[in-house]
Amino acid sequence: MQRTVVVAGGGISGLTACYHLAKSSSTPKIILLEGSSRLGGWLLSTRTDDGAVFEHGPRGIRPAGSVGKNTLNMVSELGLEDEILPVPGDHSASKNRYLYVNKALHKLPSSISGVLRTIPPFSKPLIWCGLRDFMAKRGTQPDETVHEFVVRRLGKEVADIAIDSLCRGVFAGDCRRLSLRSCFPILYEAERKRRSIILGMVLAGGERPHFDSALIRRAKKERWSQWSLRSGMETLPEAMEEFLRGRGVQIYKDTPLQQLERTADNRWKGFGHLVPSFEDSTLLGIVYDSVAFPDQNHCGAASTRLTVMMGGAWFEVGIGDPDKVSHDQILCRAREAVTSHLGISETPTRAIVKLHKACIPQYTLGHWQRTENIFKYLKHQMLPLSVVGASYEGVSVNDCIFSARNAVEKLFQYL
Ligand SMILES: Cc1cc2nc3c(=O)[nH]c(=O)nc-3n(C[C@H](O)[C@H](O)[C@H](O)COP(=O)(O)OP(=O)(O)OC[C@H]3O[C@@H](n4cnc5c(N)ncnc54)[C@H](O)[C@@H]3O)c2cc1C
Numbered sequence: 001m002q003r004t005v006v007v008a009g010g011g012i013s014g015l016t017a018c019y020h021l022a023k024s025s026s027t028p029k030i031i032l033l034e035g036s037s038r039l040g041g042w043l044l045s046t047r048t049d050d051g052a053v054f055e056h057g058p059r060g061i062r063p064a065g066s067v068g069k070n071t072l073n074m075v076s077e078l079g080l081e082d083e084i085l086p087v088p089g090d091h092s093a094s095k096n097r098y099l100y101v102n103k104a105l106h107k108l109p110s111s112i113s114g115v116l117r118t119i120p121p122f123s124k125p126l127i128w129c130g131l132r133d134f135m136a137k138r139g140t141q142p143d144e145t146v147h148e149f150v151v152r153r154l155g156k157e158v159a160d161i162a163i164d165s166l167c168r169g170v171f172a173g174d175c176r177r178l179s180l181r182s183c184f185p186i187l188y189e190a191e192r193k194r195r196s197i198i199l200g201m202v203l204a205g206g207e208r209p210h211f212d213s214a215l216i217r218r219a220k221k222e223r224w225s226q227w228s229l230r231s232g233m234e235t236l237p238e239a240m241e242e243f244l245r246g247r248g249v250q251i252y253k254d255t256p257l258q259q260l261e262r263t264a265d266n267r268w269k270g271f272g273h274l275v276p277s278f279e280d281s282t283l284l285g286i287v288y289d290s291v292a293f294p295d296q297n298h299c300g301a302a303s304t305r306l307t308v309m310m311g312g313a314w315f316e317v318g319i320g321d322p323d324k325v326s327h328d329q330i331l332c333r334a335r336e337a338v339t340s341h342l343g344i345s346e347t348p349t350r351a352i353v354k355l356h357k358a359c360i361p362q363y364t365l366g367h368w369q370r371t372e373n374i375f376k377y378l379k380h381q382m383l384p385l386s387v388v389g390a391s392y393e394g395v396s397v398n399d400c401i402f403s404a405r406n407a408v409e410k411l412f413q414y415l
């Protein structure tokens with residue numbers, strides 16, 4: 001009897017799960033239930049009549065590591081290789097990343113010589129933090145906040161400036177509340193295995209799955225730092241939808257899963273800049289979209305597209321009740337930041353305000369324990385249910401794609 005697999009949620013995680021189910025030699029009947037009227041979840045792009053692309057979710061995917069390579073393979077298989085817009089290693093958006101501190105932009109060091117000198121906003125060469133890491137003792141707690149961990153191993157300044165900003169750029173979150181073990185498992189493991197995070201990261205690797213393809217080799221050769229798709233990241237769910245329909249997957253939009261019941265069966269040429277929370281807690285950073293992806297400007301012409309990222313864990317405190325705040329208020333704050341950080345005061349030819357509620361899971365202390373309990377419960381109860389997506393084992397698009405693929409591989413052991 002052909003088995004049926006129901007996938008709830010047509011974001012990138014659910015779509016990837018369907019994709020691997022549909023590709024397999026023993027394809028089950030696949031039903032995709034999506035609560036909203038479109039597929040893609042946070043992969044959402046506005047394409048304007050004059051040919052510009054504005055991303056409202058992810059805008060750049062990293063090609064590195066097994067998770068990055070896995071995504072590139074899927075993109076190739078979907079026939080999207082020619083749509084890829086890579087940002088090569090020698091591009092200004094790869095070399096230039098900034099922090100906005102003390103009302104000024106500071107370029108982050110991008111070479112060895114940069115860590116040997118004192119570079120503002122840091123008060124001493126970053127090499128000292130590396131030496132501190134070699135001397136620091138191994139932690140004894142099962143989990144600690146990202147901030148506590150970095151203070152202990154690299155010092156308070158790196159934690160307050162660099163790591164605070166990084167957590168805002170990836171989790172829109174507060175490093176004083178986020179869990180090290182869940183948000184940066186590679187650092188947690190590095191300390192446990194090698195006592196030094198630098199050593200641990202240098203010596204990491206080994207057992208990870210090996211991926212190879214012409215596209216992966218090209219990304220490595222050209223040292224891509226990130227990539228996007230010509231008509232926006234939403235091209236990916238669109239191509240996946242077409243693929244799935246071609247394979248007979250039943251897709252139901254506007255169909256939220258209501259309930260699960262068990263049956264008897266079973267600087268100004270760069271990437272952008274981040275703002276540490278002490279500088280301005282509400283303003284997370286500004287992405288210079290038109291620098292990394294000029295092909296997404298209107299009709300490919302010279303123009304400036306910026307995304308001002310605001311709120312995150314500080315939304316209510318800094319901006320107010322998301323249900324009451326007006327788009328004009330938000331736009332006004334964004335324009336103030338663009339003027340004060342970048343000196344651009346012209347009225348934008350186009351401005352889009354999007355308010356995303358609860359858009360990025362916050363892995364707070366104990367997240368590892370909660371997910372472990374969920375996975376143990378599902379296994380113990382032998383429930384015919386897999387959980388994948390940004391809430392569990394990594395928030396990046398790559399993580400979502402990788403974990404959906406692994407879940408399908410495990411599922412096939414039972415089908
Ligand atoms: C503003 C922003 C910027 C980001 N930037 C980047 C970036 O640059 N690089 C990067 O790698 N990642 C980035 N991310 C993270 C990444 O985009 C997300 O973590 C990822 O897309 C989450 O995918 P998902 O499928 O797990 O969840 P979602 O995208 O949330 O999809 C879940 C889907 O399930 C549906 N659904 C929910 N409940 C039900 C139900 N009961 N029944 C049926 N359907 C249901 C929803 O409608 C949705 O379509 C960003 C995220 C945001 C919000």
Ligand SMILES: C=Cc1c2[nH]c(c1C)Cc1[nH]c(c(CCC(=O)O)c1C)Cc1[nH]c(c(C)c1CCC(=O)O)Cc1[nH]c(c(C)c1C=C)C2
Pocket residue numbers: 059060061062168169170171172225226272273274284285286287309310312359360395396397398
């Ligand atoms: C609401 C604000 C958010 C900002 N970033 C994210 C949200 C929800 C989510 C996010 N951003 C990135 C990742 C993936 C990390 C990974 O491990 O690959 C996630 C989950 C990375 C990222 N952030 C920006 C870009 C262009 C990229 C991709 C390329 C790369 O990492 O090199 C830009 C950016 N996002 C935010 C800010 C403040 C910012 C830059 C100024 C906020």
